[in-house]
Amino acid sequence: MNNDHLPSDHPTVPQAKTGILIANLGTPDGYDYWSMRRYLNEFLSDKRVIDLPSWKWQPILKGMVLTKRPFTSGANYKLIWNEERNESPLMTITRQQTEALRNRARAEWGDSIEVEFCMRYGNPSTHDVLDQMVAAGCRRIVFLPLYPQYAGATSATANDQLFRALMTQKWQPSVRTCDPYFDRPDYIAALADSVTRALDGKSPSKLVASYHGMPQRYLTEGDPYHCQCQKTTRLLREALGWDEDRIDTSFQSVFGREEWLRPYTVEHVAELAKQGHTDIAVISPAFAADCIETLEEINGEIREAFEHAGGKNFTYIPCLNDDAAHIEVMMNILRENIGGWV
Template sequence: MDSTMAAGTTAGIRPEHAPGDHPKVAVPKIGVLVANLGTPDGYDYWSMRRYLNEFLSDKRVIDYPSWKWQPILQGIVLTKRPFSSGANYKLIWNEELDESPLMTITKAQVAKLRDACAARWGTAVQVEFCMRYGNPSTRDVVDRMVAAGCEKILFFPLYPQYAGATTATANDQFFRALMAQKRQPAVRTAPEYFASPRYIDALARSVETVLSGLDDQPGKLVASYHGMPKRYLMEGDPYHCQCQKTSRLLRERLGWDRSRLDTTFQSVFGPEEWLKPYTVEHVAELAKQGVKHIAVISPAFSADCIETLEEINGEIREAFEHAGGERFTYIPCLNDDDAHIEALMAEIADGLAGWIA
């Protein structure tokens, strides 16, 4: 538990005119709770198994009937996948802090958001973070925020584009946490921000910064988004359309023609058809067509993680090079870049409108 949270749970006042035996209550404040996907506590077998079990048991992620999916998950997937996933996490693990890069980056983002909120609103706003899967859990953080006096909470999933398997499941878990509260706070959920001018500008600036440092320019920029079954799109999930719009707005902000930026989808899982084109196949095809240098960016991720640091910079890079590609440039996620923090602060300010001056 961090020091700001610990202090909030112990401080309290007795309501005016209350009898002497009335319990003290925390000084009222507004909370901002940012949420990301999650991370295992370690890359050992059991840590990975706990994390993957929680993640892959989520009906928003894999919506097959439990009678069909759970025997496969418990009997096959969770017997083998913790080993392979753990090996991949080991490649990128922050050994110094003994945590995944996603955790390290999220902490850095939240530290900057706290400073920005303090500069703007003083002590009236408390900023915390939780993970949908793993720790710190949504319920634990909501419990502590309510105990610390947060009578209003803005819940902010850090997903630029909305998807049922990301934004919606994070919101689901937040609402479940509220069900355990005797005195529920007033709450709001922040909307997706895939078309926010500040977010698009931050993406464009990250591209410009990386490309300006190269001695030769890539023949193609590939915007690789996390994939999902195509069936979800047909059932009404707006994710695919929002990804396409993010790519278009980024390209327009960069002043490029259509041929310079391609939109693809990665992280295919299971036998179904997923959103296409698949990144790993597309980059290989580009190499075969004679494109020797490509750059890849991941606009759907607010922080670098296993899907970017290992999958893109590992599997996808190897596919491009194996097919004849010569130079592969990965453009990092926005992470705790100041332009990204400014974009997130704009969303937070919109979300708190009417709650605070």
């Protein structure tokens, strides 16, 4: 914006821009006790994640969970930590995705585009990044939560945090939030291609599509996550041209004593091995980037459960990460949502 006509004491008004903000779940700043405790406290205090009354949950969280869990979670993070950059793989990959999107977006729409990323929990926080984008002149922002399937505990809480951050702005930008992309043909094609490349001619008797779990109660209360996961699996199977019994859907990362969506992946792969499926592959279509749940849980704990039950060959198929096809999916979503703004 040209500031020449403004009074001398008027604050400088930056050139108006359009912003693209992608959001992922988050990551601790380190795997030490206090970094893990801060991260877990923020994550597990979110009412979208644990919806128990505060009077009931907070004493359990502060008294028991945050006393022990930072040690065990920290040890798991240490196994996969990017020591060179001193950050988690999720942070590394999300930055790579952002850089790829920034290059593509600016090549297509010019320098009036700002592309950044934020985390729902931990750093860089949604509040801080939104402040930076507004200060840089972003009067319009497209917000893309990196969750293919919608869930209250993922997509909705990312949007919640964005809206809370908007409440602190004197001059709020216009915002568009993107729909989940669990059934987009380009996303399904990218998944199918990743399976074909990872298997490289191998023919496991089962492909297990393992999604992050949630309490069964959330499904009965109206959360569409379970149904969207099932549809992603079905569409992936159809894209691969496989028979119905070749791909299974399961759920991982169970927390607490409440019944969660079943079957549980760690139990399911062990049962498959006992049934004679000693050669399987596992993919994680709910994750846009490899993280603790894929690199340590699936490729560690779940692999061990399979092998302990008699399994022989376990192939983990990486997330789409910053694969060119995945970046193109994101660009297609952004093109649809940025229409009329650039």
